Amino acid sequence: MIRAYGLTKKYGDRTVVQDLDFTVRPGTVTAFLGPNGAGKSTTMRMLLGLDTPTRGRSTIGGRAYATHHAPLTEVGALLEARSVHPGRTAFHHLMALAHTHGIPRHRVEHVLDLAGLTAVAHRRVKGFSLGMGQRLGIAAALLGDPSTLVLDEPVNGLDPEGVRWIRNLLRSLAGEGRTVLISSHLMSETALTADHLIIVGRGLLLADTTVTDFVASAGGAQVKVVTPRADALRRLLTPDPTVTVTTTAPDHLTVRGTDAAHIGRTAAAHGIPLHELTPQTASLEQAFMDLTQESVEYRITTAPEPTGAPA
Numbered sequence: 001m002i003r004a005y006g007l008t009k010k011y012g013d014r015t016v017v018q019d020l021d022f023t024v025r026p027g028t029v030t031a032f033l034g035p036n037g038a039g040k041s042t043t044m045r046m047l048l049g050l051d052t053p054t055r056g057r058s059t060i061g062g063r064a065y066a067t068h069h070a071p072l073t074e075v076g077a078l079l080e081a082r083s084v085h086p087g088r089t090a091f092h093h094l095m096a097l098a099h100t101h102g103i104p105r106h107r108v109e110h111v112l113d114l115a116g117l118t119a120v121a122h123r124r125v126k127g128f129s130l131g132m133g134q135r136l137g138i139a140a141a142l143l144g145d146p147s148t149l150v151l152d153e154p155v156n157g158l159d160p161e162g163v164r165w166i167r168n169l170l171r172s173l174a175g176e177g178r179t180v181l182i183s184s185h186l187m188s189e190t191a192l193t194a195d196h197l198i199i200v201g202r203g204l205l206l207a208d209t210t211v212t213d214f215v216a217s218a219g220g221a222q223v224k225v226v227t228p229r230a231d232a233l234r235r236l237l238t239p240d241p242t243v244t245v246t247t248t249a250p251d252h253l254t255v256r257g258t259d260a261a262h263i264g265r266t267a268a269a270h271g272i273p274l275h276e277l278t279p280q281t282a283s284l285e286q287a288f289m290d291l292t293q294e295s296v297e298y299r300i301t302t303a304p305e306p307t308g309a310p311a
Contacts, residue, residue, distance in 0.1 A: 001026055001179055002047060002148065006056035009042050009203075016042050018203040019056070024181045024196075026147075029174045031194035031211075032183040033288060035296045039203040040183045041079070044152055047181075048077050060148050060179075072101045072144030078151040081137030086126030090117050090136050093125060097143055107143065115139035116165070130157030138166065148179040155189060167193045187285035199288065201295025211284060218287030223260045225253040226276035233272050237263065251275075 002024035009017040017039040024030045034040050045051040047058050049065040057064065060075050068074045084093050094108045112121050115135040120128070128136065134157045141149060154170070155163045170193055174180045184190050190197075190211075197214050199207040207214060227233055230253050234245045243257035255263060260279045267274050 001062070002058070002060050002150075002181060004043070004047070004056070004058045007043060007046055007053050007058055008055040009039070009046060009051060010054045016203050017046070017053075017200075020200065020203075020205050022198050022205065022208050024179055024198070026179045027174055027177050028195040029170050029180045029182065029193055030196040030198060031190045032181055032198050032200075033190065034200040034206075035292050037202075038200045038292075038295065040200060041152060043200070044079060044150055044181075044183065047150060048075070048079070050079075060150075070101050070144070072097065072103070072146065074144070074146055074148060076141030076144065076146040076149045076151075078137045078141045078154060080152075081134045081156070082130075084125045084133070084136065087124055089122045089124055090128075090139075091121040093136065094140060094143060097140060101144060103143060107145070111139040111142045114142065114169075116162075131159055131162055134158055135162065138169075146178075149173065149181065151180075151182045153184060154182055155184065155186060163189060187283070187288055191284040199291060201292045204295075206291055206295065215282055215284055215287050218282045218290055221256070221282060222280050223255045223258070223263055224276060224278040224280055225255055225263060225274065226251055227253070227267065227272055227274050229272045232270070233263075233267055236266050236270060236272075 004020050004022050007017055007020040008015070020043060032040055032044070042051060046053050047060065047065065061068070065071060065075060088096070090112065091108065094111065095105070097103075098105070098108050112118050115138055117132065117135055117139060120132065125133065125136065134154070138151070138154060141151060154166050158166060167189065170180050170182065174195070182194070194211055196210055197207060198205070225233065228251055230247065230251050234247075234253060237243050237245055237255060237258065240258070243255065246254045248254055260277050264274065264277055
């Protein structure tokens, strides 16, 4: 179990993380989400004793990370997958880590096989692709068979097969009762992998809830409507100020603020044919964007259209 108690980190007069309190429980995959600059990486570094909090504290397995006598067997961490001596082979990199904890060679061979790296185990890391380096980082995190995993962007650089592999691996590890904390910017993958969410913005805790409850509470439910009389149906629905209707194609409407039954009754009462009437729940991505829209540090601005060809 991971616990954070009022974690705060300041650099000069800039507060990067402010009073974070949360618990990451065993048996679940917990996703740590937030826009760029939200304080995720700093928080993970504080959990692992790499940064000292300005205020507050954290524990992993009931103790501060630095007090664990054999940390690789307690906590597996991936923060910078490419922080490996480029002249070493994957095998020798893992063996060097294993020697610090008395971990046997067969465990090194096992995690290499688990990460799909057996065929390249004796190649120098400098020749590895981004995805292969990521697999090596995950193998290192698993080396001590830890009860807790803290992984920063574990799917970064992985191909589709690798993404599915890490998804199944994380869910399997959580199913064994381990504590799994991951950060990610991929909302679609997070929706498939995570059970619980901790969301931060500008260093503040914005949400600590299950994926299901977060999406359900986002108020993003909508209804897709396909009708050849889209304009007429829009005029009938929009007098209600709680209803919003957007057009996605000439005969396609997206309706929010009412349900499919009401739309169907309204259309039937005015003889409007419906080719499709499909309730849709909000996506995790949309719910996340709605929650964090005021916490985005790096906003994208649209450049003006060019006025003409250069002379």
